[in-house]
Amino acid sequence: MSDNNLNSQTSNLTSIKGGEFLIKDTSAQDIFIPEDWSEEQVMIAEMCHDFLKQNVDPNLTRIDEQEEGLMPSLLDKAGELGLLGMSVPEEYNGIGKDFVTSMLTTEILGAGHSFAVALSAHTGIGTLPILYYGNEEQKKKYVSKLATGEWKGCYCLTEPSAGSDANSGKTKAVLSADGKHYILNGQKMWITNAGFADIFTVFAKIDDDKNLSAFIVEKGFEGLSLNAEEHKMGIKGSSTRQVFFNDCKVPVENLLSTRENGFKIAVNILNLGRIKLGGAAIGASKAVISTAVNYANEREQFGRPISKYGAIKYKLAEQAIRTYASEAATYRASQNIEDATNAYISGGMDAAQAKLKGTEQFAIEAAIIKVHASEVLDYVTDEGVQIYGGMGYSAEAPMDRAYRDARINRIFEGTNEINRMLSVDMMLKRAMKGELDLMGPAQKVAGELMSIPDFGAAEEGMFVKEHKYISGFKKAILMTAGAAVQKLMQSLSKEQEVIMYLADMLIELYVSESVLLRVEKLVGKIGEAAAAEKVAMAKVYIFDAAQRIHTAGRNALNTFADGDERRMMLMGLKRFTKTDEFNTTEARRIIAAKLIGANKYCY
Numbered sequence: 001m002s003d004n005n006l007n008s009q010t011s012n013l014t015s016i017k018g019g020e021f022l023i024k025d026t027s028a029q030d031i032f033i034p035e036d037w038s039e040e041q042v043m044i045a046e047m048c049h050d051f052l053k054q055n056v057d058p059n060l061t062r063i064d065e066q067e068e069g070l071m072p073s074l075l076d077k078a079g080e081l082g083l084l085g086m087s088v089p090e091e092y093n094g095i096g097k098d099f100v101t102s103m104l105t106t107e108i109l110g111a112g113h114s115f116a117v118a119l120s121a122h123t124g125i126g127t128l129p130i131l132y133y134g135n136e137e138q139k140k141k142y143v144s145k146l147a148t149g150e151w152k153g154c155y156c157l158t159e160p161s162a163g164s165d166a167n168s169g170k171t172k173a174v175l176s177a178d179g180k181h182y183i184l185n186g187q188k189m190w191i192t193n194a195g196f197a198d199i200f201t202v203f204a205k206i207d208d209d210k211n212l213s214a215f216i217v218e219k220g221f222e223g224l225s226l227n228a229e230e231h232k233m234g235i236k237g238s239s240t241r242q243v244f245f246n247d248c249k250v251p252v253e254n255l256l257s258t259r260e261n262g263f264k265i266a267v268n269i270l271n272l273g274r275i276k277l278g279g280a281a282i283g284a285s286k287a288v289i290s291t292a293v294n295y296a297n298e299r300e301q302f303g304r305p306i307s308k309y310g311a312i313k314y315k316l317a318e319q320a321i322r323t324y325a326s327e328a329a330t331y332r333a334s335q336n337i338e339d340a341t342n343a344y345i346s347g348g349m350d351a352a353q354a355k356l357k358g359t360e361q362f363a364i365e366a367a368i369i370k371v372h373a374s375e376v377l378d379y380v381t382d383e384g385v386q387i388y389g390g391m392g393y394s395a396e397a398p399m400d401r402a403y404r405d406a407r408i409n410r411i412f413e414g415t416n417e418i419n420r421m422l423s424v425d426m427m428l429k430r431a432m433k434g435e436l437d438l439m440g441p442a443q444k445v446a447g448e449l450m451s452i453p454d455f456g457a458a459e460e461g462m463f464v465k466e467h468k469y470i471s472g473f474k475k476a477i478l479m480t481a482g483a484a485v486q487k488l489m490q491s492l493s494k495e496q497e498v499i500m501y502l503a504d505m506l507i508e509l510y511v512s513e514s515v516l517l518r519v520e521k522l523v524g525k526i527g528e529a530a531a532a533e534k535v536a537m538a539k540v541y542i543f544d545a546a547q548r549i550h551t552a553g554r555n556a557l558n559t560f561a562d563g564d565e566r567r568m569m570l571m572g573l574k575r576f577t578k579t580d581e582f583n584t585t586e587a588r589r590i591i592a593a594k595l596i597g598a599n600k601y602c603y
Helices: 003-013 039-064 070-080 099-112 114-123 128-133 136-146 262-298 310-346 351-361 363-393 398-410 416-432 439-449 464-494 496-526 532-560 563-576 584-598
Strands: 153-156 172-175 181-192 199-206 213-218 224-226 240-251
Touching (some): 099 262, 114 181, 181 199, 181 213, 213 240, 213 262, 262 398, 262 584, 310 351, 363 398, 363 496, 464 532, 532 584
Antiparallel strands (some): 199 213, 224 240
């Protein structure tokens, strides 16, 4: 079946295709929100919380000291509970849950510091390449043991001279004279779980191939060796080593997928890794906020807890607002991926292929979520240190580990700069292929610049204003991106600053719309009064996002436009990002009061 037919089927089962959030409106009823968790999903979340509380939290120092055998034993315990095989089909010893449920476990366990890194690497890049691209024999042999934790997995892509440019790797594979083995030679670095892994998914070029191929390499294969553990700024308990292949003999049947398909495997697995990293970052953010609220309630200055002071209330509220909004975007996209996957399966596609295709469909959103959630976590931990004051800088207090561990997430799974550029590049490429109609809406917005603004009577309704703001954000992006493409043409790809500004606008739009839809759906379920704090969070986020979008758009337009054209577009930008005045201080106080009363992240 052709991709076009499958895309049309996906469109029937989901309200929107990947990237279409820029040009189409989404109904609040069409998205999944975390307030919709089923009873079974809540039980799984509680099991994950309990696992961390009993096995990880009491042992964080031992984990960071890389006590011999401790991390593998924790993964073993997680395997016994089924946490390593959540998204693996039952026929390979997995639990076989849907994508949204696997995201939930990723989020909760994301609060586990270095353990979360080891688990994510094992269940994601360590297992999924074989699950999605392996043949039946490979899946039975390897995935069945990876799903239970009997074997641990890792993923060998990065090289000293090949980071973001993965396909430029120099590791080579040559077929042996008898045709029974590939002989691997090369070096990989920053390999998570390498110190205790049993299975290495290794990327190398066969002979003088242009593209990478992938191989399944077992720990015991002759010619595989490891460097000592790397000393890192954070995630100290995560095993990170260089891996060397010196005439390493790999049976020909351990070629994963087909020759030169390795780069595609790497790209598709990274799409999954990006949204999963976003989920883990949200879990970590919630844990840090709980710790910060608890400290703010206990720490007294000038005769009362510091949580009573407005400056601290602002920080706690802003931590919660950004986390809640990022979570809304993450689960919106997760359900979109699940729906797209089901549509491909309904169209006759193999389940493993459908999962890859579903994730690929929402690769733009995955990149956006990776960037946003990792930067939210950095904000949350930074302000967590500040709330702790001097104790925040002490290695004896919990913010030290949280602050250092958070920093890697803006580098993992492709740097945030790469992901920003990817989000815009993928959007424009889909438009050029005719998969997304950006040109029509962009021309319509350009025409609107020449028209008189509509000052008609204001509509009634709870979220009417906010929906109007979101519509304006979309117009601001279409205008700015359309002008950039028209003005810069082929040179746009070299204007990285402009692409970064456009990406920031896209990110703020997607997250703003997601948090609005989440809260709108929630109000429909429980009423405005019961959702008051969450309504406040959505309104504050959107109000501030308008200014961020305006600033990014202004910077972009000032880069490539001039004269009357620039003046006209800057006026349009101002119109499209205009919001009514709103008392964010009062809203943040409402949000903070709920947090302080609960003494934890409670949203």
